[in-house]
Amino acid sequence: MDHSDDYQHVNYLWDDAAAAQLDPVERLRYRSNQLGADQRITNTGGGNTSAKLTQTDPLTGEAVEVLWVKGSGGDLRTATRANFASLYMDKLLGLRGLYDRAVVKGAKTPIEDSMVDMYRHTTFGLNPTAASIDTPLHGFIPFKHVDHMHPISAIAIAASADQERLTQAVFGGEVGWVAWQRPGFDLGLIMQQALAQNPHYKGLIMGQHGLINWADDDQECYALTLRLIEKGARYIAQFDKGDQTFGGKKYSGPDAAAREALLVRLLPTLRGLVSQHRRFVGTVHVTEEVLNFVNSVDAPRLAELGTSCPDHFLRTKIKPLYVAWNPQTESYEALLAKLEAGLAAYRADYTAYYEACKHPNSPAMRDPNPTVILIPGLGLIAWGKTKSESRVTAEFYALAIEVMRAAEAISQYQGLPRQEAFDIEYWLLEEAKLKRQPAEKELARNVVVVIGAGSGIGKAAAQRVAQEGAHVVCADLSVEAAQATADELVKLYGQGIGVAGTGLSGCGPALGLAVDITNRASVQALFGQVVLAYGGLDNIIVTAGIFASPDKTGHIRDEQWALTYAINVTGGYLVADEARTIWKAQGLKGSLVLTTSVNGAVAKGGSVAYDTSKAAANHLVRELAIELAPLVRVNGLAPATVVEGSSMFPRDRVIGSLAKYGVAFSEDETTEALRAKLANFYAQRTLTKTPVTLADQAEVAYLLTSRQFAKTTGQVISVDGGLPEAFLR
Numbered sequence: 001m002d003h004s005d006d007y008q009h010v011n012y013l014w015d016d017a018a019a020a021q022l023d024p025v026e027r028l029r030y031r032s033n034q035l036g037a038d039q040r041i042t043n044t045g046g047g048n049t050s051a052k053l054t055q056t057d058p059l060t061g062e063a064v065e066v067l068w069v070k071g072s073g074g075d076l077r078t079a080t081r082a083n084f085a086s087l088y089m090d091k092l093l094g095l096r097g098l099y100d101r102a103v104v105k106g107a108k109t110p111i112e113d114s115m116v117d118m119y120r121h122t123t124f125g126l127n128p129t130a131a132s133i134d135t136p137l138h139g140f141i142p143f144k145h146v147d148h149m150h151p152i153s154a155i156a157i158a159a160s161a162d163q164e165r166l167t168q169a170v171f172g173g174e175v176g177w178v179a180w181q182r183p184g185f186d187l188g189l190i191m192q193q194a195l196a197q198n199p200h201y202k203g204l205i206m207g208q209h210g211l212i213n214w215a216d217d218d219q220e221c222y223a224l225t226l227r228l229i230e231k232g233a234r235y236i237a238q239f240d241k242g243d244q245t246f247g248g249k250k251y252s253g254p255d256a257a258a259r260e261a262l263l264v265r266l267l268p269t270l271r272g273l274v275s276q277h278r279r280f281v282g283t284v285h286v287t288e289e290v291l292n293f294v295n296s297v298d299a300p301r302l303a304e305l306g307t308s309c310p311d312h313f314l315r316t317k318i319k320p321l322y323v324a325w326n327p328q329t330e331s332y333e334a335l336l337a338k339l340e341a342g343l344a345a346y347r348a349d350y351t352a353y354y355e356a357c358k359h360p361n362s363p364a365m366r367d368p369n370p371t372v373i374l375i376p377g378l379g380l381i382a383w384g385k386t387k388s389e390s391r392v393t394a395e396f397y398a399l400a401i402e403v404m405r406a407a408e409a410i411s412q413y414q415g416l417p418r419q420e421a422f423d424i425e426y427w428l429l430e431e432a433k434l435k436r437q438p439a440e441k442e443l444a445r446n447v448v449v450v451i452g453a454g455s456g457i458g459k460a461a462a463q464r465v466a467q468e469g470a471h472v473v474c475a476d477l478s479v480e481a482a483q484a485t486a487d488e489l490v491k492l493y494g495q496g497i498g499v500a501g502t503g504l505s506g507c508g509p510a511l512g513l514a515v516d517i518t519n520r521a522s523v524q525a526l527f528g529q530v531v532l533a534y535g536g537l538d539n540i541i542v543t544a545g546i547f548a549s550p551d552k553t554g555h556i557r558d559e560q561w562a563l564t565y566a567i568n569v570t571g572g573y574l575v576a577d578e579a580r581t582i583w584k585a586q587g588l589k590g591s592l593v594l595t596t597s598v599n600g601a602v603a604k605g606g607s608v609a610y611d612t613s614k615a616a617a618n619h620l621v622r623e624l625a626i627e628l629a630p631l632v633r634v635n636g637l638a639p640a641t642v643v644e645g646s647s648m649f650p651r652d653r654v655i656g657s658l659a660k661y662g663v664a665f666s667e668d669e670t671t672e673a674l675r676a677k678l679a680n681f682y683a684q685r686t687l688t689k690t691p692v693t694l695a696d697q698a699e700v701a702y703l704l705t706s707r708q709f710a711k712t713t714g715q716v717i718s719v720d721g722g723l724p725e726a727f728l729r
């Protein structure tokens with residue numbers, strides 16, 4: 001079992017040929033990526049790797065030993081060279097003197113925390129990447145390569161009641177055990193000492209935390225990490241309880257379709273309940289493993305114990321909210337009542353935990369709402385300030401379930417003691433990290449649905465709100481066009497981190513969906529998908545519209561007339577009417593922007609269906625503003641003559657308009673050239689004499705959505721370059 005041969009619980013991914021082409025730092029990056037690629041080896045953002053390399057000191061030209069170690073933040077799976085800090089080994093080890101001179105030292109002392117700032121003084125090669133609190137765990141181990149992972153099998157051993165005995169039973173003498181201690185300088189010294197006293201150790205199980213192991217060769221270190229994890233997993237597998245896992249099954253859930261329908265109904269209410277302080281974005285995670293846990297006899301007892309690995313509970317909080325609801329015998333109303341009571345009890349509990357564990361200098365209490373909610377039959381619902389955060393939270397609790405399953409198979413699962421959990425959650429160093437984060441953008445924590453996002457103003461609006469931190473659902477009649485806009489946004493802003501979320505809920509910051517707003521069932525289906533993806537929605541911008549080009553006499557066919565009204569008027573109404581249910585269930589402020597037109601105010605002939613439909617849309621804005629108050633603001637955006645990239649101006653219409661206004665053109669000019677001509681002609685009719693662009697429209701759509709227009713509702717804002725005949729009276 002030394003190399004790639006028959007691992008069952010990890011994947012051996014090392015490729016000698018690939019590694020051989022890399023420089024020593026890149027080999028470390030390579031090793032890290034291979035380790036991070038498997039969640040059974042480590043969680044998103046969890047664990048770190050290091051290499052002690054001999055390099056030339058730029059100051060002296062001499063060879064020096066440099067510790068390259070994964071820095072603060074960052075994630076092994078996606079790490080690049082820039083995620084690694086580099087420190088002079090002699091200077092790092094020299095910090096020991098400073099530490100020893102402190103009168104009060106040890107875990108959680110001020111001198112220990114102050115060492116983190118000292119690492120910057122040991123930086124080699126002007127590397128701007130900050131060293132993490134785990135740096136001494138690597139620095140004080142006298143081997144060239146060190147891997148510190150959070151594997152399920154090792155955490156399970158480390159979170160068992162008799163973890164020290166189990167370490168011996170699983171690994172014989174080759175792996176030692178150190179009791180839980182918050183990572184830092186002192187833990188590094190403890191490990192150094194454990195190894196000095198037991199020079200045959202190849203690694204250590206870190207109580208309640210994970211695994212650390214080492215070797216002088218990088219490939220050997222990688223292989224050792226895998227071998228130890230595999231060894232632990234094989235040991236655990238012998239004791240697997242099968243059907244009796246978690247005490248056996250207590251509930252059985254609805255089938256997949258019924259569960260989905262229930263989630264669509266529940267999620268907006270749930271989002272509203274947990275978003276009382278600040279809005280959260282949700283991730284639904286429903287796997288067989290999760291269902292086996294939430295439906296089990298032991299779930300309430302185990303949920304109460306919370307997660308173990310410190311990495312996990314920074315996001316999952318001290319414990320999840322488990323709701324003891326029987327999906328087979330109890331009603332939806334009973335579920336809501338139990339959720340409300342459960343949330344109230346959770347908040348009270350969290351406040352009591354804070355009060356009991358706080359220190360005189362602790363940061364103020366954070367949001368007391370749970371970030372993980374477990375419901376029999378429904379699964380796991382996680383909440384975070386962004387999609388990415390809630391996905392990581394779901395991932396961490398799903399991993400915690402695996403840890404509990406394994407620990408309960410071989411022993412009894414133990415959570416981290418409350419005070420220790422608190423001292424991590426409210427660690428001043430963590431607080432400093434939070435404070436260093438940039439201020440949240442205007443539409444952070446918001447889910448914006450843009451209908452018509454496949455092209456023109458809708459696409460520009462989707463891009464604009466994404467720029468303000470919104471999660472954007474790009475909806476369009478053409479799912480391909482919607483998807484293309486969403487793909488561009490995900491490419492620009494990144495998928496984020498975290499490997500969780502089932503079905504649509506595994507999405508990133510943007511999503512492309514199909515909708516036909518003339519069809520109520522289609523609108524309903526769209527919002528159901530939005531709710532499953534993000535847990536709810538906040539703002540809607542409708543830019544979908546149609547201009548049926550009249551014939552030479554200025555008329556359109558009856559079915560075109562009907563379609564014009566179906567899209568331009570009824571569509572906006574159906575969207576508002578279906579979203580109303582979600583907005584009400586959430587009880588959170590929202591906004592709706594309908595795109596109308598200056599044609600709604602100017603009677604000019606030649607486009608009577610379009611113009612009258614837009615006049616109706618203007619009044620729809622006012623009616624909806626009254627109907628949806630006080631929760632939702634409704635405003636209209638009235639563009640004029642945006643010719644650039646607009647689906648409303650196909651070549652035929654451009655040519656028709658140029659002919660109508662007597663602007664000289666030739667049939668062989670490109671569509672873009674013809675559009676520019678028309679745009680310029682329109683510009684000359686306006687007060688500002690400048691063509692009106694998609695960006696101009698998107699800006700106002702965004703502003704009407706934002707808090708900057710928090711006191712404006714029932715208004716139609718023209719973005720037309722200034723057309724006196726369109727001034728609203």
Ligand SMILES: [Zn+2]
Pocket residue numbers: 046047148149150209210311
């Ligand atoms: Zn760790």
